[in-house]
Amino acid sequence: MSRLLVAGLPLVPKLLVGKVAARYVAGETAAEAFEVIRSLNQEGALATLDILGESVDDRSKARAAAEEYVSLFDAIEEQGLDANVSIKLTLLGLDIDESFCRDNVEEIAVAAARYGNFVRIDMEDHPTQDATFRIYHELQARHGNLGVVLQAYMRRILDDIAALPAEGGNVRLCKGIYLEPREVAWKGFDTVRMNFLAALEKILDGAIYPAVATHDEYLVAAAVRMIDRAGLDRERYEFQMLLGVEETLRRILVRQGHRVRVYVPYGRDWYPYSLRRMRENPQVAGHVMRALFARKGF
Amino acid sequence: MSRLLVAGLPLVPKLLVGKVAARYVAGETAAEAFEVIRSLNQEGALATLDILGESVDDRSKARAAAEEYVSLFDAIEEQGLDANVSIKLTLLGLDIDESFCRDNVEEIAVAAARYGNFVRIDMEDHPTQDATFRIYHELQARHGNLGVVLQAYMRRILDDIAALPAEGGNVRLCKGIYLEPREVAWKGFDTVRMNFLAALEKILDGAIYPAVATHDEYLVAAAVRMIDRAGLDRERYEFQMLLGVEETLRRILVRQGHRVRVYVPYGRDWYPYSLRRMRENPQVAGHVMRALFARKGF
Numbered sequence: 001m002s003r004l005l006v007a008g009l010p011l012v013p014k015l016l017v018g019k020v021a022a023r024y025v026a027g028e029t030a031a032e033a034f035e036v037i038r039s040l041n042q043e044g045a046l047a048t049l050d051i052l053g054e055s056v057d058d059r060s061k062a063r064a065a066a067e068e069y070v071s072l073f074d075a076i077e078e079q080g081l082d083a084n085v086s087i088k089l090t091l092l093g094l095d096i097d098e099s100f101c102r103d104n105v106e107e108i109a110v111a112a113a114r115y116g117n118f119v120r121i122d123m124e125d126h127p128t129q130d131a132t133f134r135i136y137h138e139l140q141a142r143h144g145n146l147g148v149v150l151q152a153y154m155r156r157i158l159d160d161i162a163a164l165p166a167e168g169g170n171v172r173l174c175k176g177i178y179l180e181p182r183e184v185a186w187k188g189f190d191t192v193r194m195n196f197l198a199a200l201e202k203i204l205d206g207a208i209y210p211a212v213a214t215h216d217e218y219l220v221a222a223a224v225r226m227i228d229r230a231g232l233d234r235e236r237y238e239f240q241m242l243l244g245v246e247e248t249l250r251r252i253l254v255r256q257g258h259r260v261r262v263y264v265p266y267g268r269d270w271y272p273y274s275l276r277r278m279r280e281n282p283q284v285a286g287h288v289m290r291a292l293f294a295r296k297g298f
Numbered sequence: 299m300s301r302l303l304v305a306g307l308p309l310v311p312k313l314l315v316g317k318v319a320a321r322y323v324a325g326e327t328a329a330e331a332f333e334v335i336r337s338l339n340q341e342g343a344l345a346t347l348d349i350l351g352e353s354v355d356d357r358s359k360a361r362a363a364a365e366e367y368v369s370l371f372d373a374i375e376e377q378g379l380d381a382n383v384s385i386k387l388t389l390l391g392l393d394i395d396e397s398f399c400r401d402n403v404e405e406i407a408v409a410a411a412r413y414g415n416f417v418r419i420d421m422e423d424h425p426t427q428d429a430t431f432r433i434y435h436e437l438q439a440r441h442g443n444l445g446v447v448l449q450a451y452m453r454r455i456l457d458d459i460a461a462l463p464a465e466g467g468n469v470r471l472c473k474g475i476y477l478e479p480r481e482v483a484w485k486g487f488d489t490v491r492m493n494f495l496a497a498l499e500k501i502l503d504g505a506i507y508p509a510v511a512t513h514d515e516y517l518v519a520a521a522v523r524m525i526d527r528a529g530l531d532r533e534r535y536e537f538q539m540l541l542g543v544e545e546t547l548r549r550i551l552v553r554q555g556h557r558v559r560v561y562v563p564y565g566r567d568w569y570p571y572s573l574r575r576m577r578e579n580p581q582v583a584g585h586v587m588r589a590l591f592a593r594k595g596f
Contacts, residue, residue: 155554158526183550191516198523 033266047083052267062093066104123149125178151176152196169208213240319572331564345381350565360391364402421447423476449474450494467506511538
């Protein structure tokens, strides 16, 4: 059972979570994900492709995931899609052995580099954070086509930004979705919003490419303001949103000339990802809970 | 009876307030306060020692307080504690005669200077404010080891910051706890927060040492951001909190390498101080009020 289930939500029947997943997940196969990306590209949006799965404790599963990622770059190129990839280190063996994981990530980065493509290393919960930065810093210094994620609820975020390489940095900034202890993460809606802006400000000061990943319209507006003040060209930043979330805002931003990249997850392991989406969106969670209670005769 | 009781709260039985005081006050004697400071220092926190008492209308009481303060510096030094002191001018005779009060403060500042120690002049309600600044400016110019307090709810705060000495300034910034008329103080939670940040910004612009005194995590996060932008070393600022309030946040900040100073009050005159703590914390006040009503048969 994943850390998430223990820490966060009750066990929710898979059938119900499946209804949620249908909204947030492109499908179980890469072919289905490519269809979604094609339509996003037609709409003017970019994509980042994610293979679902995390907390793998079996080397063969981690190897299979790495090989699947490597194969994606050929397909993206052949089909003429505008997409990069996002990877989770615990899918690629971080819980097994850090150097095994790093080698898997390096294989993916090398495959991406063949097409001038890019690899985003997702951030997971705080026990993985130091290792994630170690792997990012080492491989980015070697290959130059990786990016990292900073979560605005983290108390250490300003130090993490200060430690980023001065050249070629590319950071996705999001609020953060894991349940973290108070020692590690700021709590409170306003505090996290404010820390998001503090982080974005520091990222822009450092001339790092920001990927502003939020569905919070207040933060989008604030980011538009800061990007405008910094005088960034369209190619020097992007917004990011998740598949199935705030599609209206996404289309508005695209139409206004911003680059917007959509996170497109696919695969059979959609349960924990969909649970996090539910927790983030109380309205969705409400629908599911009502359905759950109705079924049980409440 | 103090101004505070008239303006703020009903008369609350001393027994009940005593229960509150036990949480916020170190004890009735200096020896008890030193024990508390020793344990704070071991935790990595600093302290500022306050003798409870205010609105004194008797010269002998004011003289006794001044002499007690003078004696504290020897004890702090002998016991190797990391602590300075905070003084209230109405305890030291401000309501009797301003120059009598100033002489008492000067005696304390001179005693502090013998050990390179520091004296914080607390700010009380607005009728005392002009005299407090006069005494602060005069003695700071002469001795250089005093600091003042600015309250974020005060409409005049930006002018008060502009009037601070350019060199060696040291300001505690807090929201303010007294009940002030609208002409004098901003009202509204967000307005006071915003004015707090405006004041901190101006303090940092002026290269004045800020002591950021708040338990509001939003303001702590915002201060961390502003201090980071200003590039201040650990020795160039501090956070401050009251004894018995937000101990978790205090430990988190200490562990993250910030200096945190705890306000440690002691003495027999704990009633008005504890009433203010009650008013600031509706949860505590609620417990006390329920106990009060229960006793009266409601």
